[in-house]
Amino acid sequence: DVKVTQSSRYLVKRTGEKVFLECVQDMDHENMFWYRQDPGLGLRLIYFSYDVKMKEKGDIPEGYSVSREKKERFSLILESASTNQTSMYLCASDRRQWGSEAFFGQGTRLTVV
Amino acid sequence: GQNIDQPTEMTATEGAIVQINCTYQTSGFNGLFWYQQHAGEAPTFLSYNVLDGLEEKGRFSSFLSRSKGYSYLLLKELQMKDSASYLCAVTRDSNYQLIWGAGTKLIIKP
Secondary structure: OOOEEEOOOEEEEOOOOOEEEEEEEOOOOOEEEEEEEEOOOEEEEEEEEEEOOEEEEOOOOOOEEEEEEEOOEEEEEEOOOOHHHOEEEEEEEEOOOOOOOOEEOOOEEEEEO | OOEEEOOOEEEEEOOOOEEEEEEEEOOOOOOEEEEEEOOOOOOEEEEEEOOOEEEEEOOEEEEEEOOOOEEEEEEOOOOHHHOEEEEEEEEOOOOOOEEEOOOEEEEEEO
C-alpha cells in the first residue's frame, strides 16, 4: 500500500518558534511538494523538490524553507512561526512525468498562537 | 496569467447526476486532473485528461476541451459518500507542477 506520511496530524506552536514538518514517502518518487490549504484558496504550493538536495520555490515561499537530504524525506521549516501561518499543510509526492498521480499525506493542521 | 475557476458549492440529490465545471487559463498545458477530498482527509486522484473528449471510469467521467479551456467532472448515481470537495488542477508550463482550483464542495441530500 503506497504511503505518504506526515509526522504530525495536529500541532500548536507559539509565535516566533521554529517549526519542523516532516514528510516521508515510500514510493521512490522523484517529486515532492509542500502545499498549504486554506478555505476558499485551494492548494497553494510552498516549495517543490524534484531530486535530493534540489528545491524550487512555489507561489508562497516567504517565511518557509525546505530540506531534502534523502529521496524519501522532505521537510518543511517555518523559521519563525507567525499567526498567519496557521493552516493545513499537505505533503505530496509523484513521479517526474506528465500525468503522474500525486499521493498526499494526511495533512498537518498547524495552529500558531 | 494562470487561473482556474470552479463553483464554490453545489447540492445534488442521492441517485441523481451532477456535473462540476472547471475553466482554466494557463500559458502551457500538459493535462488536467480531478481529485476528491473528503472533509479532514487528503485529496485522492480521480482522473487525468490530456486529450479532448470524455474519459469514463465507473460512475465518474471527466471531459476536456483544450480549445475552450474547459473541463467537467460528471458523477452518476450519486451516493451519500460522494459528499466531498472536488479539486480541479492543471499542469503548469514547466516542471510538472500543478495549479489548483479552490475546489467545489458537493453536498448530497437524501
